[in-house]
Amino acid sequence: MLKKVLVFASILSSCLVAGCANVQDSAQSTSAFCEFENVAFYDDFDGARINDCKKTDNGVYELSTFPENQPINPSPWYAFKVAAKSEATNVTIAIKAKDARPRYLPNVSIDGENWEKVPFWIKNQTLYFKTEVSTQPLFVAAQPMLVSANYQQWHKINRLSQKYEQIVIGESVQGRKIDALVHRNAQNKEWFIVIGRQHPPELTGAFAAMDFIAAISEENALTEAFFERFNILIVPLLNPDGVANGHWRHNVNGVDLNRDWGKFTQPETKAVGQFIENNVSPNGNIVFALDFHSTQQDIFYTMPTDYGLEPQYFSEHWLQTLRDKRIGSFTVRERPGSAPGRGVFKQYIADNFGVHSVTYEMGDNTPRDMIRHIAQLSAETLMSQLLNTDKEAFLGGKAKIEKYTSPTQ
Ligand SMILES: [Zn+2]
Secondary structure (H helix, E strand, C coil), X not given: CHHHHHHHHHHHCCECCCCCCCCCCCCCCCCCCEECCCEEEECCCCCCECCEEEECCCCCXXXXXXXXXXXXXXXXXXXXXXXXXXXXXXXXXXXEECCCCCCCCCXXXXXXXXXXXXXXXXXXXXXXXXXXXXXXXXXXXCCCCCCHHHHHHHHHHCCHHHHCEEEEEEECCCCCEEEEEEECCCCCCEEEEEEEXXXXXXXXXXHHHHHHHHHHCCCCHHHHHXXXXXXXXXXXXXXXXXXXXXXXXXXXCCCCHHHCCXXXXXXXXXXXXXXXXXXXXXXXXXXXXXXXXXXXXXXXEECCHHHCCECCCHHHHHHHHHHHCCCCCCCCCEEECCCCCCCXXXXXXXXXXXXXXXXXXEECCCCHHHHHHHHHHXXXXXXXXXXXXXXXXXXXXXXXXXXXXXXXX
């Protein structure tokens, strides 16, 4: 019993979103996805994903996750609850991903908000872990979960409605609202854009986006100057259907949203494209944009310095400033690249507006405190650099890149 109390205490002490509220229902579920003599598995919550389960001859509960469609760049997501029907019992759970090796290691939670990692082992591309289950359902997920309700709670906690207009810029395929935070002064023409969560399982990137947004939304002299000069568009959750359905990567039409920019075949990307067309392009200009993701390592994907964008060395200077901060064990990795026509957000910003844009990727296992620290420093250094750059310096890139790209197309 003592052991169980300790596990409870350590889970509750690691809340990932400051002041996070009880947005997941941890009460006993009514209908199981699958059940055995004394153990049942549930998928009756936002973001859940299990597609198959069985009990093997040696008593292991083997769960499978399938991608929403294929081909796919595989990030096998899983999330479920497990509970004993009567007596508490020890179980071994295996998680298999269809046609993919495991990417995310298991996290457990009693309330769906406070998570901890559990010891695991991997054999034949299958993840295994042992746990005790009781009649109180235990959440198991590939990463700590952030679903729509968590974003709404986060808006409230950070009082974002006092800093921004909260507007609905569109609807997802399944009719979920796509929320945006907008700051604009009629006399300001320069726009800074932040988007997040194109890819549902990329939670470290989602946390980085939240921390970055919190940092630019603080009350201090720097943010005051920033808000005074720049208009801001923030879309923290671009793929709400993918998140709700526990997708590995795509929206519910089976499309990778980060291959749809400029093409705008999907309502989620189109919502942002139309906002830009209606509110930015008529008499304003974009100065810089960030798109938050996760991958194996912390990486900042930039546009090449010789691509014709203005100011030429903007991203390089920003990341050098960040590097000069010498942030503990954190390495600022810069990877310039260009892929015209592929539908990637940063490429769309570059090709259509002639300015730099960065895909800000956090490593899958980058600790939460480090994510927050980097986001804070990123926000401060980027706001300072944008403020120290003359308005005219962001103009003129579009004409140059048309010259640059035309010989290869
Ligand atoms: Zn991604």
